[in-house]
Amino acid sequence: MKKQYLLAPGPTPVPPEVLLAMSRSIIHHRSPDFIPIIQQVRSDLKWLFQTSQEVITVAGSGTAGMEASISNFMSPGDKIIAINGGKFGERWLKIAQAFGVLPVEVKVNWGESVDVNIVAGLLAKDPSIRGVYVQASETSTGVAHDVKKLAELTKDRENTILVVDAITALGVTNLPMDAWGIDVLITGSQKALMLPPGLAFIGVSEKAWKLQSMAKCPRFYLDLKRERDNLLKDSNAWTPAVTLWIGLSESLKMMKGEGLEKIFARHSRLAKATREGIKGFGLEVFAKHISSEAVTAVVAPEGFDGEAIYKNLRNQYGITAAGGQDHLKGKVFRLSHMGYSDVFDIITAVSGVEMVLTRMGYKNKPLGSGVAKAQEILIQE
Ligand SMILES: *Cc1c(COP(=O)(O)O)cnc(C)c1O
Numbered sequence: 074m075k076k077q078y079l080l081a082p083g084p085t086p087v088p089p090e091v092l093l094a095m096s097r098s099i100i101h102h103r104s105p106d107f108i109p110i111i112q113q114v115r116s117d118l119k120w121l122f123q124t125s126q127e128v129i130t131v132a133g134s135g136t137a138g139m140e141a142s143i144s145n146f147m148s149p150g151d152k153i154i155a156i157n158g159g160k161f162g163e164r165w166l167k168i169a170q171a172f173g174v175l176p177v178e179v180k181v182n183w184g185e186s187v188d189v190n191i192v193a194g195l196l197a198k199d200p201s202i203r204g205v206y207v208q209a210s211e212t213s214t215g216v217a218h219d220v221k222k223l224a225e226l227t228k229d230r231e232n233t234i235l236v237v238d239a240i241t242a243l244g245v246t247n248l249p250m251d252a253w254g255i256d257v258l259i260t261g262s263q264k265a266l267m268l269p270p271g272l273a274f275i276g277v278s279e280k281a282w283k284l285q286s287m288a289k290c291p292r293f294y295l296d297l298k299r300e301r302d303n304l305l306k307d308s309n310a311w312t313p314a315v316t317l318w319i320g321l322s323e324s325l326k327m328m329k330g331e332g333l334e335k336i337f338a339r340h341s342r343l344a345k346a347t348r349e350g351i352k353g354f355g356l357e358v359f360a361k362h363i364s365s366e367a368v369t370a371v372v373a374p375e376g377f378d379g380e381a382i383y384k385n386l387r388n389q390y391g392i393t394a395a396g397g398q399d400h401l402k403g404k405v406f407r408l409s410h411m412g413y414s415d416v417f418d419i420i421t422a423v424s425g426v427e428m429v430l431t432r433m434g435y436k437n438k439p440l441g442s443g444v445a446k447a448q449e450i451l452i453q454e
Pocket residue numbers: 083134135136137161208210211212238240241261
């Protein structure tokens with residue numbers, strides 16, 4: 074037997090309470106039984122997104138939310154700023170191109186956070202820019218971008234929206250949509266929301282709804298207005314992923330039970346313990362400026378293959394972490410600490426890394442040196 078530990082940045086572990094809720098018999102989405110679920114989900118998502126606006130839920134992975142954030146708010150020929158500091162930033166460019174939207178790319182070295190002054194300069198120069206698209210947490214590099222500062226640049230521009238892929242940031246770190254002036258805020262089910270993959274969520278500001286009514290990109294299934302009109306009547310445009318909605322109602326209850334401040338503090342502590350644990354074992358964190366609180370990318374030490382480290386974690390100890398993507402393949406491996414994650418997930422991760430690397434011949438630091446550092450952080454309340 075090998076016990077399995079899921080420590081990858083999505084899908085993340087699903088709590089037993091949620092699994093149990095999803096194992097009940099299927100109910101019909103147009104029956105009265107489903108209405109209280111829609112009502113609870115509508116209200117709890119507003120709480121989670123810190124918005125008074127309707128949050129739209131669609132069946133699809135997180136990328137469906139990213140695609141909807143282009144097709145609903147832009148017209149072919151519109152210009153957007155796409156901040157590209159990793160695998161997910163790159164996706165903005167690809168989606169924009171698919172819809173004939175013109176991306177002005179702000180390329181950020183992998184591992185770095187965007188220099189907000191560059192975005193400010195581009196916006197000042199070109200009043201026709203309709204949107205700034207960014208990741209709050211770039212999962213491929215373990216880096217966070219400064220969403221609050223970016224929002225300051227867009228909030229007073231009538232025809233420019235800030236679109237934030239918060240797929241590994243919402244429910245991890247504070248992103249108050251209304252207070253900061255985020256226009257489109259996106260997340261997915263399989264990251265911090267502690268659910269299986271299959272749902273995308275899109276919060277839309279009043280400013281963005283105005284652009285939506287003028288935007289001409291083709292859309293049908295992912296037409297957010299149609300979904301909103303239905304939600305306002307406690308219904309869905311199409312057959313929703315009923316089982317996932319039921320799981321969602323349960324995971325949102327759990328999140329509300331913990332409270333936003335405690336959720337953010339827990340993630341912050343777990344992220345710090347991971348970073349300190351990794352450094353305590355003589356390794357380096359890949360993020361240079363602002364670290365993601367959801368996932369830590371660790372630089373593979375000189376002479377050791379990051380792919381081998383992550384594969385050995387799984388083969389030797391049943392720990393599923395993640396490797397590096399594209400040119401980071403073999404250079405980094407990634408450990409998640411988001412969602413249904415707590416103290417001993419961090420101990421498992423750091424100690425697993427120590428054991429695997431020691432078996433591979435790493436001698437810089439003795440076993441337990443990283444774990445001890447992590448423990449020092451984790452015993453602080
Ligand atoms: C996981 C993730 C996505 C969405 O990926 P899907 O595979 O479509 O769910 C998008 N952006 C970021 C930052 C992510 O971590």
